[in-house]
Amino acid sequence: MVVIPAHDEEALLPAALDAVARATRHPGLAGVATVTVVVADACRDRTAALARRAGAQVVTTDCRNPGAARHAGVRHALDRYAGGGEDVWVATTDADSTVPPSWLAYQLDRAREGWQAVVGTVVLPAASPLALPHRELYEATRPPGGGDWRHPHVHGASLGVSAAAYLDVGGFPPLAVGEDRALVEALERRGHRVLRTAHQPVLTSPRLRARARGGFGDYLAAMPLRTGG
Numbered sequence: 001m002v003v004i005p006a007h008d009e010e011a012l013l014p015a016a017l018d019a020v021a022r023a024t025r026h027p028g029l030a031g032v033a034t035v036t037v038v039v040a041d042a043c044r045d046r047t048a049a050l051a052r053r054a055g056a057q058v059v060t061t062d063c064r065n066p067g068a069a070r071h072a073g074v075r076h077a078l079d080r081y082a083g084g085g086e087d088v089w090v091a092t093t094d095a096d097s098t099v100p101p102s103w104l105a106y107q108l109d110r111a112r113e114g115w116q117a118v119v120g121t122v123v124l125p126a127a128s129p130l131a132l133p134h135r136e137l138y139e140a141t142r143p144p145g146g147g148d149w150r151h152p153h154v155h156g157a158s159l160g161v162s163a164a165a166y167l168d169v170g171g172f173p174p175l176a177v178g179e180d181r182a183l184v185e186a187l188e189r190r191g192h193r194v195l196r197t198a199h200q201p202v203l204t205s206p207r208l209r210a211r212a213r214g215g216f217g218d219y220l221a222a223m224p225l226r227t228g229g
Contacts, residue, residue, distance in 0.1 A: 001081065002036045002091045002104070003073035004056075005066055005156075009095035010045040012205060013038070017054040019098035028105030035081050038095075039073040041065070047095075067179030070156060071172040078163060088163035092180075096205035097122070097157040106200045107160040116165040116192040119184055120158030121151055121201045128206040142198070150196045156180035158202040165192045 002020050006013055017036065024034040038051035039059045051058045059076045061069055074090055089111050093099050107118045121138075124131040142149045159180055169186035172179045187194050 001034065001074075001077040001088065002093065003039065003070060003077065004036070004093055004095055005039045005041055005069040005073065006043065006047045006051070006095035007041045007064070007069075008043050008045045009047050010050055012096045013047055013050055014054065015098055016093065016095050017051065017056060019100075020093065020104075021054070022101050023099050023104040026101055026105040028102070029108065032108065033081075034104070035077055037073040037077045039069040039076075041069040063174070065174050065176055066156070067172045067176070067182075068174040070179060071174070074163075074166065074171060078167075089160060090163050090166055091160040092156050093159075093202060094155075094157040094204065096207065098203045099158070100200050100202070103158070103200045103202065110195055110197075111160075111162060114193060115195045116162045117184065117187050117194040118160040119151075119154055119194060119196045120160075121153055121198045122155050122157050122204040123201045124206045125203065130206050134206075149198045151198055152196075154181040154184045155202070155204075157204050158200070159184075161187065165190075168192070 004016060004020070017038075020036055024036070036056040037059060038047070038056045039061055040048040040051065041061045042064045043060075048058050048060060057076070059072055061072050063069055063072070070092060078088065089108060091104060091107055110118050124134050138153070141152060156179070161183070165187055169183065169190055171183070173182050175182060184194060
């Protein structure tokens with residue numbers, strides 16, 4: 001399943017859903033049942049209608065809280081489609097992001113290897129003036145020579161977890177910001193196998209007007225100052 005929280009995202013959500021749909025059609029997912037759930041949280045625009053038109057399940061909430069919204073989407077899918085969550089993989093992305101075509105297939109391959117969570121990375125559009133400063137800061141810990149990078153980042157835009165592990169730690173906490181990081185920290189504390197990988201980076205919006213205070217948009221807004229730009 002893929003869960004996408006959205007607050008007034010009618011402009012960017014269609015591209016996000018198109019990308020997820022392409023990912024679900026990857027040959028590596030042949031025979032795998034998939035469902036996409038959009039959580040329309042406190043929306044005043046056509047987010048819910050556009051999601052339904054694209055074939056997604058829609059959960060409407062008014063919690064104005066990304067953590068609670070993500071969890072509501074996961075619980076909806078598990079309760080309605082997964083019979084409790086055995087042998088189910090939960091992937092999350094964001095309404096302002098587009099996943100690559102192999103994103104889901106890659107995560108499921110890692111799940112078959114025994115990983116219980118896959119924590120991915122994000123990139124900005126190459127045309128954005130923030131793309132280069134973002135990469136310089138973001139990849140500061142990447143080892144030279146092209147080796148594997150166990151990166152320190154966590155993004156709800158590129159995250160996957162087995163339903164069993166998700167339920168074991170109680171799922172996304174109802175936080176206004178950082179619910180994704182809190183989930184991963186809980187998984188690691190419980191000893192679940194967490195893969196941090198820079199493979200299959202997700203393209204995300206460089207917008208500076210953050211949906212959540214203290215989130216990625218605020219990080220980008222502060223970047224020119226931090227990089228001397």
